[in-house]
Amino acid sequence: MHWRENPFLLTKILATVGPACNTPEKFAEMIKSGVRVARINFSHGSFEDFEQSLNVVREASKQTGIPIGVLGDLCGPKIRTKEFEHGGIVLNSDDSVRIVADESVIGNRCEESGVSTISTNYGLMVDEIKPNERIFINDGAVRLRVNSICGEGKEKYLDCQCIVGGLVSNKKGINLPDSDISTPSVTDWDKECVTWAVKHDLDYLALSFVRTAVDISTLNALLRQHGCDNNGRGGRKHLPIIAKIEKPQAIDDLDRICEKANAVMVARGDLGVEMDMAEVPVIQKKIIARAHDWGKPVIVATQMLQSMINEATPTRAEVSDVAGAIMEGADAVMLSGETAVGRYPLEATAVMARTARITEKEASRERSHQHSKPPKKLQENKRRTPALAHGVSVIVRDLQAKYVVVWTELGGTAQYMSQNRLCVPIIALSADQRTLRQMALFFGVFPMYMDRPNDSQELTAALDKLMLLYAWSDVGEPVVVCQGEPLGTPGITNTIRIHYVGDVQRMDWHDEEEESKQISSDTIAQKILDQ
Numbered sequence: 001m002h003w004r005e006n007p008f009l010l011t012k013i014l015a016t017v018g019p020a021c022n023t024p025e026k027f028a029e030m031i032k033s034g035v036r037v038a039r040i041n042f043s044h045g046s047f048e049d050f051e052q053s054l055n056v057v058r059e060a061s062k063q064t065g066i067p068i069g070v071l072g073d074l075c076g077p078k079i080r081t082k083e084f085e086h087g088g089i090v091l092n093s094d095d096s097v098r099i100v101a102d103e104s105v106i107g108n109r110c111e112e113s114g115v116s117t118i119s120t121n122y123g124l125m126v127d128e129i130k131p132n133e134r135i136f137i138n139d140g141a142v143r144l145r146v147n148s149i150c151g152e153g154k155e156k157y158l159d160c161q162c163i164v165g166g167l168v169s170n171k172k173g174i175n176l177p178d179s180d181i182s183t184p185s186v187t188d189w190d191k192e193c194v195t196w197a198v199k200h201d202l203d204y205l206a207l208s209f210v211r212t213a214v215d216i217s218t219l220n221a222l223l224r225q226h227g228c229d230n231n232g233r234g235g236r237k238h239l240p241i242i243a244k245i246e247k248p249q250a251i252d253d254l255d256r257i258c259e260k261a262n263a264v265m266v267a268r269g270d271l272g273v274e275m276d277m278a279e280v281p282v283i284q285k286k287i288i289a290r291a292h293d294w295g296k297p298v299i300v301a302t303q304m305l306q307s308m309i310n311e312a313t314p315t316r317a318e319v320s321d322v323a324g325a326i327m328e329g330a331d332a333v334m335l336s337g338e339t340a341v342g343r344y345p346l347e348a349t350a351v352m353a354r355t356a357r358i359t360e361k362e363a364s365r366e367r368s369h370q371h372s373k374p375p376k377k378l379q380e381n382k383r384r385t386p387a388l389a390h391g392v393s394v395i396v397r398d399l400q401a402k403y404v405v406v407w408t409e410l411g412g413t414a415q416y417m418s419q420n421r422l423c424v425p426i427i428a429l430s431a432d433q434r435t436l437r438q439m440a441l442f443f444g445v446f447p448m449y450m451d452r453p454n455d456s457q458e459l460t461a462a463l464d465k466l467m468l469l470y471a472w473s474d475v476g477e478p479v480v481v482c483q484g485e486p487l488g489t490p491g492i493t494n495t496i497r498i499h500y501v502g503d504v505q506r507m508d509w510h511d512e513e514e515e516s517k518q519i520s521s522d523t524i525a526q527k528i529l530d531q
């Protein structure tokens with residue numbers, strides 16, 4: 001157990017798994033310094049690779065005793081270049097470039113004519129793009145403009161002119177910022193990945209290039225075919241969906257996307273290509289605020305500590321970026337290439353955790369002067385658990401309680417508590433391993449396994465022992481406890497208790513002692529620990 005080594009970092013850190021951190025020992029070190037969710041990117045590698053990454057994470061989680069959520073990142077309708085004769089070609093400004101319909105063509109550059117040919121994994125794009133529209137390759141590093149559409153059937157191609165030159169190599173991403181493309185939101189490859197994810201018990205699925213809330217419903221329908229249910233649950237497996245916001249169309253449907261998805265991600269890599277990069281910071285702030293209105297966790301991703309792929313220290317601007325996202329209210333911050341292929345994965349995690357710790361303290365201080373603001377849309381819905389969570393935030397403030405403790409079957413209560421930004425650790429106890437892993441994404445929530453107690457009394461006794469064992473609390477300090485009554489029924493959190501650590505035992509034992517003899521806090525603590 002490393003709870004004491006790295007106590008209560010409220011902000012959640014996601015790390016992308018890749019060759020740079022692909023051993024249980026390395027990943028365990030990253031967990032110890034603050035990583036709580038591992039991202040497997042289905043864009044890179046085979047099912048064998050994904051299985052190996054998953055085993056690494058699960059083993060590291062076992063070694064550290066800390067529940068780690070695993071997120072499978074579905075590629076969605078991402079268009080990519082296919083293969084080239086020598087792995088790639090260099091384009092120069094004004095070069096003539098053909099994007100061909102035939103997906104089997106190997107890309108090349110004809111030295112005689114100077115014309116370059118590129119094939120893609122979406123041949124139909126030649127039917128859907130119009131003259132004058134732009135084609136961005138490799139995160140916008142290389143840019144083309146379409147002159148005209150030529151040929152027929154398999155021979156059809158887009159005749160383009162290169163505006164910004166550079167290297168174009170195998171499997172590089174293509175963005176079409178001016179075009180309306182009808183690729184399915186969940187591709188055949190995504191479907192295979194979903195089957196794999198369900199079979200291997202992943203904890204989250206992220207969907208790339210979400211355009212409207214309908215895309216979330218499409219994935220949910222597919223998950224239902226696999227026996228999952230993200231709404232009513234009804235005893236079925238819960239596999240929450242994270243909507244990646246990286247298309248301008250998604251911003252137009254943000255409210256419905258936040259309502260339908262279980263969490264959202266500000267995927268700044270593609271967002272910064274699909275629209276003017278200069279707009280991204282303002283959009284990020286808006287997405288974070290909107291996700292909070294709906295009580296959904298929000299992750300800020302991409303290039304957070306990009307220079308650490310090659311350098312042992314980040315730039316000041318990168319550190320400021322991490323801090324800025326946390327001040328704006330991000331629940332989680334993500335590392336991509338930094339941990340997947342970078343030279344300093346552990347250092348990157350440590351910098352992120354240190355920055356988060358200092359920033360969240362300041363953010364909490366600022367919030368403590370404001371009135372608690374529960375998520376607007378949840379409050380409008382007038383449901384029991386969000387109202388209860390709001391009540392807890394007021395009690396925590398009035399009593400200056402140091403912890404909130406919830407007993408949760410499915411994690412819903414922990415999520416509502418998290419969204420109220422209590423600014424104190426929420427210790428979320430559960431006997432369900434999947435629930436524990438899924439709660440790893442929630443800001444301020446610390447999932448911990450506990451055998452299911454039979455009743456409130458047993459829960460209180462176990463809680464006291466936990467508090468004293470880890471020296472989180474002293475006897476007599478207040479802890480706010482939330483649970484369902486009777487204990488163990490999912491979806492009925494209906495009780496808030498203000499418990500003083502050791503209280504029940506203090507009274508019991510006091511009766512046994514002679515009337516005049518005061519029993520000390522130290523004696524009570526010792527008796528609880530000895531039980």
Ligand SMILES: Nc1ncnc2c1ncn2[C@@H]1O[C@H](COP(=O)(O)OP(=O)(O)OP(=O)(O)O)[C@@H](O)[C@H]1O
Nearest residue numbers: 016017018019041043044045269270336337340341
């Ligand atoms: N498992 C992996 N194996 C090899 N290289 C990887 C792996 N994961 C990531 N990378 C490399 O690190 C870079 C950044 O990682 P990231 O996961 O953000 O990929 P990406 O392709 O940029 O993201 P996305 O597919 O979400 O747009 C990738 O472009 C790729 O070159």
Ligand SMILES: CC(=O)C(=O)O
Nearest residue numbers: 267268269270301302
């Ligand atoms: C994370 C991701 O997919 C992006 O930033 O584009």
